[in-house]
Amino acid sequence: xxxxxxxxxxxxxxxxxxxxxxxxxxxxxxxxxxxxxxxxxxxxxxxxxxxxxxxxxxxxxxxxxxxxxxxxxxxxxxxxxxxxxxxxxxxxxxxxxxxxxxxxxxxxxxxxxxxxxxxx
Numbered sequence: 001x002x003x004x005x006x007x008x009x010x011x012x013x014x015x016x017x018x019x020x021x022x023x024x025x026x027x028x029x030x031x032x033x034x035x036x037x038x039x040x041x042x043x044x045x046x047x048x049x050x051x052x053x054x055x056x057x058x059x060x061x062x063x064x065x066x067x068x069x070x071x072x073x074x075x076x077x078x079x080x081x082x083x084x085x086x087x088x089x090x091x092x093x094x095x096x097x098x099x100x101x102x103x104x105x106x107x108x109x110x111x112x113x114x115x116x117x118x119x120x
Contacts, residue, residue, distance in 0.1 A: 037062060044091055046091055
């Protein structure tokens with residue numbers, strides 16, 4: 001179930017509170033079909049259902065990552081700045097903080113390997 005909390009700044013430097021919807025990884029994992037496909041990239045949740053038919057690499061590569069953390073795959077492909085900008089329109093929220101874990105002691109957070117990711 002999604003929860004909404006204030007996130008701080010709206011990113012425009014004005015300090016306006018903007019609500020953020022948080023999703024648990026188990027909720028994201030349920031969205032893994034042609035009817036509804038969600039991905040996690042760098043702790044953010046994206047509903048890319050509308051984008052399936054438009055993806056230049058085909059829908060198959062997106063379906064392989066459906067309902068899971070696709071951060072590594074997204075970076076491995078080397079997406080352009082335009083692709084990263086386009087991703088913003090599909091953003092629906094963040095992964096719940098309880099489902100994030102620090103990786104290798106860095107400040108960057110990744111997803112826990114116990115996310116319930118489906119095996120192929």
